[in-house]
Amino acid sequence: LAGCARLDTPFSTRADEREIVRERLLLWHTWTGDEAQVLNEKLDRYMELVPDVRIIALSIPEARIVQKFAEQNARGLGPDLVLVDAGTLYDLADAGLVRDIGSPDLDLSRFLEKPLRMVKHGDQVYGLPFAAHTHVLFYHRSRVDDGPADVWEWLARAQNGEMFALNTGFIENYWGIGAYHGRTVDDEKNEILIRLGGFKNWLQALQVMRTVPNFIFDKDADALRSAFLTGEADAYFGSSSELPELRRQLGDDAVGVAVLPMGPNGGIPRPLLFVSALAFGTGSTPTEYARARGLADFLTGYEEQMSLALADIGRVPVNNQVRITASMPERTITVAHQIGSAIEIAFASQSWWRQVQAGSISLIADHHAVVEGVMEPDAFLRKTALSLQNAFGFTEKQIDPASFCPEHPAAVDVWHAMTERELAAMTEIAADFVATCPGTAVTYRYVPYAEIFAEFVTAVDEGEGPVLLYASSRWLPQLAARGAIQDISEQIAPEDLQHLHARALRMMVYDQRLYGVPESIAVLALYYNPAKVGDAPGDLDLLLQRVDAENRLALPVSFFWGFWGMRPFGAFDWNSETGSVDDAQGLVDWLTWLQAADKRPGVDLFFDWTKAEDLFAAGEAAYLVSGPWSLPRMEDALGEAGFRVMPLPGGTMGPGSPMLRIRGSMINANANQAETETALAFAQFLTLQESQQRLLDGQGHVSANVTVNLDEFPNLKSFRDQARVAAMVQETVAFRRMEERGDDLYRAVLLDDADPAAAVTEFVEAVDAAHQAESGRDIPSTDSSGADVEEPIERAEP
Known part of the structure; x- marks a missing residue:
């Protein structure tokens, strides 16, 4: 029971006895802990203003409330008012347990549009929005200043040691579809949009994150929350409604809330919007309904909505008269900003959405499988699109x-x-x-x-x-x-x-x-001859173990051709703004590996990439590093079955990561x-x-x-898979200057046997000096001498 009023002021029709008789109002809700306390305070304030109403408030788990409502309603003991999630509201309305309160004189102008769409359909209105929440990023303020601005910063921070806890669920990760400019369906046109690219890009990004250290993936929300509470994770993607419990366990000032990262190309993260709504039981008398409406109007009015914003519980007001200002709690402001881009599931769409959540099609289970790496994105999207068509009558959008x-x-x-x-x-x-x-x-x-x-x-x-x-x-x-x-x-x-x-x-x-x-x-990848070696290893040291005089490795080297080998050994951090190399340890260790490998039987290093290609095409090498421009020649020389392509081998510090180049239209x-x-x-x-x-x-x-x-072009697929972990290098004038000195570095180490550490130190100093000398000269010449090769049309390289 919550908010039981004092009963020592009786009311009767006899003026000399003046006894107040309080009318009962039964409210069921799903809030718990600190948020339930905030709700109870509001109920107490209402009873102070309306002393002839006694509110009995019961907290009931969301999963049980529909069944319990039906049971109690059948006995004439159902609640007058319920506060539930908009999805549960649909279930109650579908079961005939809550009223349609739509009428010509119903004023809904005070509500924000998106929450309102979640409780009404046309003239039918099944509830009044009360509060909203969505998914956000929580972080430890003692360790992290803020959340990452975009996906690129997110990945970089994980690679630099920050630990992120992330659910593998479809609902929890829905926000990333919008970040990649995608959508799932168009309700108005009844069209499926999941195979237009944005969703697949997001799924592939999640798969890449599984290969990067410092990501904790799990479908168990409690386990992820525990990782954050115990300090294993620096940041945790979760529902903003979890804020009160996180504050209680970690301390009020310990928990920060950040908006979700933007997509790789400016896409806005669009998480699902969740709304708690007030609905009215069908078993109430007209008088009881009027009392419940009075309380609902009070709770959704300006003053109580403002106090909700100030409560700092991860839920924000839905009254459009409440303005989110800088004077409000910082976390409330953040949640409100994130809700601004959230996607609502309209009441009319709940008919199929609730079935999806209940598992009528395998979308949710399959999404876990994709993120966990046991199902391919294409197979998932193809299966889901077909299921949506067959189960709910959607049609798939076609590009004209x-x-x-x-x-x-x-x-x-x-x-x-x-x-x-x-x-x-x-x-x-x-x-x-x-x-x-x-x-x-x-x-x-x-x-x-x-x-x-x-x-x-x-x-x-x-x-x-x-x-x-x-x-x-x-x-x-x-x-x-x-x-x-x-x-x-x-x-x-x-x-x-x-x-x-x-x-x-x-x-x-x-x-x-x-x-x-x-x-x-x-992009570069690894070619191999299956007739010679069966398959190719994904690790550099294993690759070296398999190379011998009969199974040779044809490896082109230069700054461009060798760029891929630095990440397996650590960092190569070039600052495009200062023109300096901030961290080159990966380059030192990679050159050391190359120098040692060059002395082993079967390892052939080439400064002319065409000679490496010649060796593999002639069947004299078992392995070759090259790009897709070599595919036509290999098909002509070896036949489609005579070679395979796979992503480059990695090391203890990361995957092989070549420079990414694209052909396109300017x-x-x-x-x-x-x-x-x-x-x-x-x-x-x-x-x-x-x-x-x-x-x-x-x-x-x-x-x-x-x-x-x-799928029917596995070699091409391997190149595209390789691109997912390729290095996105902006080949500016400053970079081209560094690349020229990098080519000299490779020659010094691999031809003149220079000490890698000393040679790299000289390289870093030369790059810095060249940048200082050329500072301000940011317009390139038209000299094309920086091109890797000057090949004829038959051997064009991107």
Whole structure:
């Protein structure tokens, strides 16, 4: 019992006796602990204002309240008022246990729109919103200043030692779908949206996190909360409603609350919104209902909603007259900010949503399996989409290629450095585009890879050049810095890019602005000959143990080609702002490993990558490190069954992490509006599933479209898997200067047998000195001598 009023002031109709008789009001709720105490204080205040009402408040577990309500209602003993989660409210309404209070004179104008949608459908109103909560990030204030701003910072902080506790559940992780610009369904159109890319990108990110130290994954919320309470975890993703209990156990000032991290490309985290609502029992008399309405109006009024905001219990008001200001508790402000982007499950959608939660389809169980690494994202999404169609009558949204057609069509000329095979497929795609978008035209011009950057810059400087440059992302930072390509950030809706690999999209960003549309991924991986070695090990030391004079390792080396080997040994931290190398221990240990490996039989290091490729293509090497540009040659030389590709081997400190390069579309700064519109349309058209299918077979194209299923192309899939842990390096002018000195470093250690530690120290000093000397000279020259190779069209490298 809660809030029992004093009964020593009787009321009767006889004036001389003046005895007050208090009318009972039965309230059931699901709140416990400190939040129940906050609720009880509100009830006490109401009874002070309305002394002829005696409120009996009972706390009942959410899981039991529907059954108990039905039992007690049948006996005429049901509650007059219930405070329950909006999902439970739907169950009560579906069972006919709560009233529809909708009427023309019902004023709902004081409520926020999203909470209101969770308790009403059309003119039917089954409750009044009272409080809202959602998922947030808790952290220990003694260890952490705040939560990570975005996914990249989150990963970096985990790699640097911060421990994060994260549930593997679908509901708990729902927020990440929005962070990757995705959605699940469109209720209004009855469409399934889960296979448009954003959801898959998020699932793959979660899978990557499982490979990174300092993440605690579990589907047991109690175990995760315990890890946070005991100090094992520095931060914990949980419901904001857990705040009172965390404060009680750790101390009021010990717990910080942060908004969830933003996505990798500016996506807003959108967790599910949870609302506690007040509903009215159908068994109450009109008088009892009127009393219950009076209490509900009191609890949802301005003063009590304001006091809820000040209570600092992880639940925030739903009255739109309450303004969240800086004078409120910091944690309340944070929860309110996070709720601003939360996704509500509308009352009308609860019919299928509650069934999903109850396990009518295997979505929730399968989501755990995906995050735990025992089910592939594509299989999960395909199965879930089919289940939603069969169980609830949804249809899957299809992308209409014509939706990308420009309003003002124009002719677009494209400069490229593609192979003849690729060009043939790309010509077919251009024909599809022109047929889909009348009035457009696309022509191609080949420019050698080693010359395309310089030639493009010269043409742009003269006010000319192609409308569209299809080239490597390695040139993008320099072109953007020169103003040679257009900032397209405001010209493409983020949701229209959700199908693109998150890291690939990030590689088309310079100074927080988007300058290109990624089309395919170019990253190093490990080729191996299954006839010689069966399979390939995922560990560097194991790889070395398998190499001998009969099973040789063909390993290209240089700063670019060897970049992947630093992370398995630790850090290589280059500060792009200062131009200095802040931590190079991973580079020292990697060069030490290479120097020792070079002395072993069967290890062949090459400063000319084409010679390494020749050795493997001739069947004389069992292992090769190269990119997808080698695939066509290997298929011609060895046949499809003669080789396999897998991600690069790792070490004790992390996976093999090569530099990520992307091929994509960039638009000439001189292009006019019609040309720009058409070029953007064509750039997006290139990434569609239908277009990408033309490039899969024999082209060496690793699609940047994550909705393109590569299960039937395991080698391409391995390259795309490798990209998930690749290093996203901005190849600015300063980086190019460092790369040149890095090439000298590799030669000194591996050709001249220099001491790795001493050589790296000299390298770091030289990089710093070069940056100081060139400080302020941030506009690149058009010298293309920094290119890795100058190869003919048949051997083009991205």
